[in-house]
Amino acid sequence: MRNDVDRRCKLLLDLDAKKTILRKIPHALYICGVAEGENVNGFTASWVTQASFEPPLVVNCVKTDSGSNAMIKASGVFSLSFLDAGQKDMAQKFFKPQRRVGNKFEDVEFYLGETGCPIIKDSLGYVECRVVGSVEKGDHTVFVGEVISAGVHRDGNILELSQTGWNYGG
Template identity: 45%
Template sequence: MGGPLSGMSMDPKARKQALELVTYGLYVVGTRRGDQKHAVMVNWLTQASFDPPLVALALMKDALSTEMVLASGDFSVNVPAADQLEFAKTFIKRPRHEGNRLGGYEFYTKTTGAPIFKDALAFVECKVVAKVDHGDHLIFVAEVVDAGVHREGGPLALRGTKMHYAG
């Protein structure tokens, strides 16, 4: 593989603008390594297959969460409600882990051992089935092995938060 495939003529401003127009949600990905639990806010996450049910998640290569997913082979995806931006933002910086709380938010574990936040609208638990190692993020392809809905509501979106993670 190797060098960049992008043409010399590509306008970097247009690339950034176009990629920032992609619509994203915001999610809290829960990870574990032994008894250690961690969670991180992400937007680069999507469903990627119906059968089997797969998701694709891109995690920064030097992130603690990446190390932990590589070690455990699983993670949870927690979907915050539209009014839970503060909850989601807690997980941009490494949250403090105390007992059954991360960043002050209570979690429980179910099938994989990855933390599941009861405050979130819903969750899926995933087991890694493949990895793509090409850019500065590692892309995990993972099968959904459990799921739950805590309450009804609309999900949090990246657009409108004034934050960006694209370009």
Template identity: 50%
Template sequence: MDPKAKKTALRGITYGLYLVGTKDDSGLNAFAGNWLTQTSFEPPMVALAAKAGTRSQQQIAASGVFSVNVLESGQKDMVTAFFRALEPEKNKLAGYEFETGETGCPLFKDALSWFECKVVEKVEKGDHFIYIGEVIDAGVHREGDPLTMKETGFYYGG
């Protein structure tokens, strides 16, 4: 396989950028996630990939829940702040205010919208875990265009 062709081809897959909230007995966290897709309308379900061995992946495994915060076009600085592990300061992560809902995972006030999921299935292959989550609650703060990887100049794949 031509490595350059593989990289170029895989980078043609389009992605959004989201803040994925996690929790366990040690506390709350959130990470910048981009591999997310809806897998079912009824019941509503999504598939989410989380890098194996990270704090967030381990929290999803332990708690069986996660939240997804849909960011708005132009919120590159916000998503970039979540490229590393963070510790909450009261009701803020990386300086961004959140509240918690049914799952106890962070729901960011600056996001366009959010939804919370209960894990119903997981797949452990390669260097990521794939979690299938049933959407158990959702909310909208405002309308707008979602943030995409293309807009930021970031790449995933290859």
């Protein structure tokens, strides 16, 4: 029964409309920092939102086939560095997979936070999260993270996906 409903919904779904309307959801850009033992990595993230005041929760959706996804699962922690509106180059560097480009932090200044995850020095600020839940249903894992540490580096406006001319979504 459930499968019949799923199949009918899929047939009726207007894919162009879905893409057009979902791309209207505003997103900012972050570098999600991950660590496993001595190894650190990071990737450009946009599917991030707040999910609770108390406890403070954020949702971070991470591609299941990315190196970072496996590292978050292994460590149970991640950081989010908030990018400045002028840091499109930084976002560009971090959307390439580590397995192809190697160490993305080679010429980027960072420090390790309380969770051991890398935090970009020249970002607006950061949060660090402990994973308290996750949903595995599609091609991204929905990680629910409790914010256990936060810091502000400087004032400024966040880099918005709409400013970049890129799309991620739809």
